[in-house]
Amino acid sequence: MEVVITALGPDHSGLADPIIHHVTARGARISEIQMYDHDEEELFAMLCRLQFDAGADPAELLGQLKDEMKQIGEHTGLSIRAWSPDARANRPRLAVACTYVEHTPRAVLEAVSSGQIAAEVPVIISNRKKLGFLADEFDCDFRMIGDGTGAVDDAALLATLDEYDIDYLILARYMRILPADACWQFAGGRIINLHHGLLPGFPGFRPYHDAHNVRMLTFGATCHFIIPELDAGNQTINQRTFSVAPGTPLEEIIAQGESENEPACLVEGVRRVVDREVHLHFHRVVPRKDLAGNK
Numbered sequence: 562m563e564v565v566i567t568a569l570g571p572d573h574s575g576l577a578d579p580i581i582h583h584v585t586a587r588g589a590r591i592s593e594i595q596m597y598d599h600d601e602e603e604l605f606a607m608l609c610r611l612q613f614d615a616g617a618d619p620a621e622l623l624g625q626l627k628d629e630m631k632q633i634g635e636h637t638g639l640s641i642r643a644w645s646p647d648a649r650a651n652r653p654r655l656a657v658a659c660t661y662v663e664h665t666p667r668a669v670l671e672a673v674s675s676g677q678i679a680a681e682v683p684v685i686i687s688n689r690k691k692l693g694f695l696a697d698e699f700d701c702d703f704r705m706i707g708d709g710t711g712a713v714d715d716a717a718l719l720a721t722l723d724e725y726d727i728d729y730l731i732l733a734r735y736m737r738i739l740p741a742d743a744c745w746q747f748a749g750g751r752i753i754n755l756h757h758g759l760l761p762g763f764p765g766f767r768p769y770h771d772a773h774n775v776r777m778l779t780f781g782a783t784c785h786f787i788i789p790e791l792d793a794g795n796q797t798i799n800q801r802t803f804s805v806a807p808g809t810p811l812e813e814i815i816a817q818g819e820s821e822n823e824p825a826c827l828v829e830g831v832r833r834v835v836d837r838e839v840h841l842h843f844h845r846v847v848p849r850k851d852l853a854g855n856k
Contacts, residue, residue, distance in 0.1 A: 565749035570639035572605040653728035658735035666733035668824030744789040750841030752787035755827040784830025799830035
């Protein structure tokens, strides 16, 4: 059984020791550990990926670890989360975050409804009201975490993810940058983003425009894991491209990308994660299975 523990809080000495000592005393093997001291913010952050021997019920063990980490957090002043992809391996819980563009979140919701993605979506999160009708259509809750200008209440985002006990946060053209504390507390391959351009060549907010300006005839989208530290490795889960004829207007390119290419790219990326084909390890996407289907 795999368990990911994340910790975030004010920096001082000895923060990792109680966590490490406790889980190793429980028989855990540490397969990954990362610790960061953000001196300018006086902030400590840690990710620890653990392996427990088979035998214990995953849900029961995870519940015990959550209670134990809560006690350690109260003692150290850290916000500590324990999560396992094995606890709900057959049907994880997704939160879909979106803003204006309908095609991409709709594609994920339809893929879940059809069984193409073996998961459930209890809540849609947005900083705008525009796509609230999707919640009624797909029988889930809708949480508005933005004010009238679209500015986000980041604390409300985290509280919503905890309230609905979310396994993976899907950023389906969610047009806001996640705060660092959200990235750390849900680190370890739990946040999946759709970027509407081919990375690393076309980052930023206007990848269609940037590619068009340099006369590209091939455009694309990238589904990738969000990590706390940018440029730390290769986090691409899936990429999908489409080609256009010379002289195709930019508006047609964007329309085709948003309605066809981006949704297909994100759905396949989310499916790969939910089906446990890939995961994030030391900030790199690695396969969980070889070509023969063996673990």
